[in-house]
Amino acid sequence: MNQPDSSYPKFYLYKRMVKAKLFIDENYKDNIDLNNIAEEAYFSKFHFIRLFKTIYGKTPHQYLTAIRIDKARLLLGSHHTIAQTCYDVGFDSITSFTGLFKKIEGKTPSEYQRQIRERQERIRNTPLQFIPNCFAEQKGWTKNRNFEEVL
Amino acid sequence: MITRMNHVSIFVLNQESAYEFYVNKLGFKVHTDAPMGPGMRWLTVTPPEQPDLEISLMAIEEGMMFKGEAAKQMRELVKKGTFGFGVFQCNDLNATYEELKAKGVVFKKPPTKEFYAYEALFMDDSGNWFSLGEKEKK
Numbered sequence: 001m002n003q004p005d006s007s008y009p010k011f012y013l014y015k016r017m018v019k020a021k022l023f024i025d026e027n028y029k030d031n032i033d034l035n036n037i038a039e040e041a042y043f044s045k046f047h048f049i050r051l052f053k054t055i056y057g058k059t060p061h062q063y064l065t066a067i068r069i070d071k072a073r074l075l076l077g078s079h080h081t082i083a084q085t086c087y088d089v090g091f092d093s094i095t096s097f098t099g100l101f102k103k104i105e106g107k108t109p110s111e112y113q114r115q116i117r118e119r120q121e122r123i124r125n126t127p128l129q130f131i132p133n134c135f136a137e138q139k140g141w142t143k144n145r146n147f148e149e150v151l
Numbered sequence: 152m153i154t155r156m157n158h159v160s161i162f163v164l165n166q167e168s169a170y171e172f173y174v175n176k177l178g179f180k181v182h183t184d185a186p187m188g189p190g191m192r193w194l195t196v197t198p199p200e201q202p203d204l205e206i207s208l209m210a211i212e213e214g215m216m217f218k219g220e221a222a223k224q225m226r227e228l229v230k231k232g233t234f235g236f237g238v239f240q241c242n243d244l245n246a247t248y249e250e251l252k253a254k255g256v257v258f259k260k261p262p263t264k265e266f267y268a269y270e271a272l273f274m275d276d277s278g279n280w281f282s283l284g285e286k287e288k289k
Contacts, residue, residue, distance in 0.1 A: 011245065018249040055243045127185035131193050132158055135207065140215040141187050 016041045076113040160207040164277040169208040172276040244285040
């Protein structure tokens, strides 16, 4: 039993909701059944969805989708293919992943990946373009204009 | 007239550990992570819903910014919790407090009703502290 160490009312409700949210954060790759999460948190499904939305501004399902798309952005920025990314973040179909990604991000996963790789390349080759000069000067970085030589 | 702030610095003891704290515990996004030569790195993060405010996690190192003893003095001051760097906002303070505590974030003050706001105070991995408040609920 957790100690009543919190100074605000109904802290035990928050602890249960946070536990459910962290469960989604950790298991987004799997086929999560939101009914099970509600039961695990000792809430009815209706009460769970309502409380979750009040706290996080999204229903549990919307939150799960947001987490998956967020993780997909990270994977697309690394060396994952679109198919790998799709399955690694918990989608079953590349078509539905691509459609949802475009709806949320405004561009297809391949277009997003192309742009993010171009940006990474520019950061590697010309990092000073990404740093306000006042900071770069304070650090003494403006003297090393050719970063390919010092890396 | 000045209209916006788009960069701000937080001085940290170790950038790798700060990355772990701000990205993996607080959930901030990496904006730019650029190696700047041996042992040097430009690392900025943004709050999840504020992608145009870059927070530079600035390592305290002896060099042009901190000359001579200044770096050591600055490190000591940061470690002692001298600096409060700002106020962050969340949707629900109680839930965020419980989540961050579960992730090991140290709080100097739990959610408390003050005359000015409902707030908590937490420390980063270096010793910098921040106020955490919540968006006004309608």
